[in-house]
Amino acid sequence: xxxxxxxxxxxxxxxxxxxxxxxxxxxxxxxxxxxxxxxxxxxxxxxxxxxxxxxxxxxxxxxxxxxxxxxxxxxxxxxxxxxxxxxxxxxxxxxxxxxxxxxxxxxxxxxxxxxxxxxxxxxxxxxxxxxxxxxxxxxxxxxxxxxxxxxxxxxxxxxxxxxxxxxxxxxxxxxxxxxxxxxxxxxxxxxxxxxxxxxxxxxxxxxxxxxxxxxxxxxxxxxxxxxxxxxxxxxxxxxxxxxxxxxxxxxxxxxxxxxxxxxxxxxxxxxxxxxxxxxxxxxxxxxxxxxxxxxx
Numbered sequence: 001x002x003x004x005x006x007x008x009x010x011x012x013x014x015x016x017x018x019x020x021x022x023x024x025x026x027x028x029x030x031x032x033x034x035x036x037x038x039x040x041x042x043x044x045x046x047x048x049x050x051x052x053x054x055x056x057x058x059x060x061x062x063x064x065x066x067x068x069x070x071x072x073x074x075x076x077x078x079x080x081x082x083x084x085x086x087x088x089x090x091x092x093x094x095x096x097x098x099x100x101x102x103x104x105x106x107x108x109x110x111x112x113x114x115x116x117x118x119x120x121x122x123x124x125x126x127x128x129x130x131x132x133x134x135x136x137x138x139x140x141x142x143x144x145x146x147x148x149x150x151x152x153x154x155x156x157x158x159x160x161x162x163x164x165x166x167x168x169x170x171x172x173x174x175x176x177x178x179x180x181x182x183x184x185x186x187x188x189x190x191x192x193x194x195x196x197x198x199x200x201x202x203x204x205x206x207x208x209x210x211x212x213x214x215x216x217x218x219x220x221x222x223x224x225x226x227x228x229x230x231x232x233x234x235x236x237x238x239x240x241x242x243x244x245x246x247x248x249x250x251x252x253x254x255x256x257x258x259x260x261x262x263x264x265x266x267x268x269x270x271x272x273x274x275x276x277x278x279x280x281x282x283x284x285x286x287x288x289x290x291x292x293x294x295x296x
Contacts, residue, residue: 025081
């Protein structure tokens with residue numbers, strides 16, 4: 001069951017990146033899309049660590065699949081990074097648990113994967129937990145988080161991305177997939193975002209940033225990309241729905257890391273720790289854990 005440790009390691013590394021993103025966006029990086037540009041461009045520094053035997057020009061069909069994976073990943077990142085600007089990081093991470101649902105649906109249409117009865121029941125628990133997690137208690141009223149639909153959109157794109165990666169792994173190694181998708185992601189985010197006038201905000205951020213800021217940024221990028229590499233590795237071994245059914249662990253990692261960060265950096269990250277909101281998150285997490293147990 002070594003693949004499970006790879007899954008858990010990937011979710012922990014992403015949890016670190018999630019909490020760091022929440023701390024930085026709004027404090028050090030005013031434009032959330034600038035953060036996305038920086039993290040995807042700096043991801044290129046991990047490429048030289050790929051063994052040279054896995055770096056080659058794939059077939060035309062594989063190149064098309066790699067480009068599609070990059071497009072889907074970028075399209076998923078855009079609403080996610082915007083949602084991170086307006087919502088608590090722990091609440092957003094619980095919504096990642098909808099990815100297995102969309103993954104099963106997309107995989108069923110594209111490659112004929114079927115959903116068993118216990119998987120269907122698990123999906124109900126996961127959906128219920130995700131919706132409950134998105135509800136925010138405000139005094140005596142409850143309202144749906146503004147970031148809910150942004151995260152749903154992100155999860156759909158990431159689920160489609162996982163299906164494409166799973167398909168590509170039949171021909172390419174996870175090292176080759178990581179190499180090309182990382183390069184294409186950097187190119188894709190530049191093409192998509194520079195057209196929207198983000199370049200001025202990017203230059204202002206670069207000029208105002210200190211060496212320590214960019215050094216820490218680089219460390220987080222490396223940690224995040226290690227998680228991405230592990231994720232693509234596991235997707236070459238197991239179906240995407242099963243791989244992403246472990247999102248509940250990332251929720252747990254983020255929750256404790258966010259609480260720790262809120263203690264250390266109270267001015268940069270805040271979490272709703274009142275009784276109502278904690279109860280909602282706890283109940284949502286219980287529903288998700290039941291769904292994960294059924295699914296795995």
